[in-house]
Amino acid sequence: MSLAPRLDLRQSQSLVMTPQLQQAIKLLALSNLEIEGVIAEELERNPLLESSGPADDAPDAAPPETPTRDEPAGADELVMAGEATGESLDVDIAAERFDDSPSDHSGLSSAAAPAGTGSGEAVDFDSFADTSESLADVLLAQAGAAFDEADLFIARALIDQIDEAGYLRADIADIARRLGVELARVQAVLAMIQRFEPSGVGARDLAECLAIQAREADRYDPCMARLLDHLDLLARGDLTRLKRLCQVDDEDMADMIRELRGYDPKPGCRYGGEAPAPVIPDLSVTRARKGWAIELNAATLPRVLVNKGYYSELSDGAQDKAGKAWLAEKLASANWLVKALDQRQRTIVRVATEIVRQQEAFFLRGVAHLRPLTLRQVAEAIDLHESTVxxxxxxxxxSCARGVFELKYFFTSAIAAADGGDAVSAEAVKSAIRALIAGEGDKILSDDTLVEQLNAKGFDIARRTVAKYRESMGIGSSVQRRRARALAGG
Structure with missing residues (x-):
């Protein structure tokens, strides 16, 4: 063996994650609204880019039955022929750590957006938004009329500690000590605030909130007071003990429970607060003459173009070497962004088309026909990597005729069929459980009974799985539902 130094030539392949490729991969995970922010930043940095508003010619999808094998492999080709680089976006970079997007959410379903009006203009739902004052504004306005200057200072300190639900979330002893006033004076101001609208505001717990409303309704007698002191028994449905403590019969207890149901446990929620942001779909699925039409939401997808006229003006002017290099860099960056956004749209439509093809029964007949589906199945069907999907x-x-759903909603685990047939999705099983409990009537179904009825419907499912799905849907156990039924009947 020779120990002398020597030169060797070796060939090897490696994936180089260029900054452009990293950004292109991130573009895939962004929603249309997030893409708007990215485009706005690029427009500020690159003078050769210009926005022409929403894209009018977003790529449409062929019906699911149309083969797509001859198309480019998703985001594989970032740039066309003539570009300096051609890295594939469809790569497995699990080892890399990129902050691709906000965390995934559970499947969301909501009512589909209504159609436009007869004049062709969409309904402006923002005009129906609640424009009322906030709870703090309402309370401060009432305090200004009820207190003098000294007590108004205390009232403002108390109102600042009232949360959106209308509850006082601070110790009045601490407030008195911080303001340097007597505790009795703070208590007197708080007692006055508790007379403000909405009824029940300024309470420190649920029992006090209900007691304030009962006093205003002239229903706060010793029996009601004892009932409010033992709300834990009411929550557990222990009516026998409650009747003994309150010294009332069945009729009086039922009357007090009906009275409590008429009170507002969160009186502050009727005021102010920011309206929840609506979910804006990135895609729409409509029934076509043959198959389905899948389109990107052009209203939220601005179109970006390269201003070639401006580039010609700049390139024709006198430039030094640094200026020419800067202009070439901006042109390459602009061309890359336009092509990356176009490839992103095509990849999204391809993936959505395959999802619709796989879950066509859902779009036709509802959630009970949702099939088990994994990312790998979609990726293999359209020749993409699982990470890309x-x-x-x-x-x-x-967005479809059945509502608005997150794309992740269509990927569900499989539940074996009792008869050995095709497996069903977990969402279909949840839908069946929800339907059985909704129609149980006077006879409350236990989890064991639910298992038997689900097996009769063809679902091979264990009792612990039924309990897990029931709890995930916010449905109580048979004991809890029986107690709730007794309270409702009382």
């Missing part, structure tokens, strides 16, 4: 389906929503 994951990024495409992250934080994006699809």
């Amino acid at each position: 994951s990024r495409v389906t992250s934080n994006k929503y699809l």
Whole structure:
């Protein structure tokens, strides 16, 4: 063996994650609204880019039955022929750590957006938004009329500690000590605030909130007071003990419970607060003459173009070497962004088309016909990598006749069929459980009974799985539902 130094030539392949490729991968995981922010930043940095408003010619999808094998492999080709680089976006970079997008959310379903009016203009739902004052504004206005200057200072300090639900979330002893006033004076001001609208505001717990409303309704007698002191027994449905403590019969207890149901446990929630942001779909799915039409939401997808005229003006002017290099860099960056956005749209439509093809029964007949589906199945069907499909389906929503759903909603685990047939999705099983409990009537179904009835419907499912699905839907156990039924009947 020779120990002398020597030169060797070796060939090897490696994936180089260039900054452009990293950004292109991130673009796949962004929603249309997030893309708007990215484009706005690029427009500020690059004078050769210009926005022409929403894209009018977003790529449409062929019906699911149309083969797509001859198309480019998703986001594989970032740039066309003639570009300096051609890295594939469809790569497995699990080892890399990129902050692709906000965390995934559970499947979301809501009512589909109504159609436009007869004049062709969409209904402006923002005009129906609640424009009332906030709870703090309402309380401060009442305090200004009820207190003098000294007590108004105390009232403002108390109102600042009242949360959106209308509860006082601070110790009045601490407030008195901080303001340097007597505790009795703070208590007197708080007692006056508790007479303000909405009824029940300024309470420190649920019992006090209900007691304030009962006093205003002239229903706060010793029996009601004892009932409010033992709300834990009411929550557990222990009516026998409650009747003994309150010294009332069945009729009086039922009357007091009906009275409590008429009170507002969160009186402050009727005022102010920011309206929840609506979910804006990135895609729409409509029934076509043959198959389905899948389109990107052009209203939220601005179109970006390269201003070639401005580039010609700049290139024709006198420039030094640094100026020419800067202009070439901006042109390459602009061309890359336009092509990356176009490839992103095509990849999203391809993935959505395959999802619709796989879940066509859902779009036709509802959630009970949702099939088990994994990212790998979609990726293999359209020749993409599983990580690419994951990024495409992250934080994006699809609008159809049945509502608005996150793309992740269509990927569910499989539940074996009792008769050995095709497996069913977990969402279909949840839908069946919800339907059985909704129609149980006077006879409350236990989890064991639910298992038997689900097996009769063809679902091979264990009792612990039924309990897990029931709890995930916010449905109580048979004991809890029986107690709730007794309270409702009382």
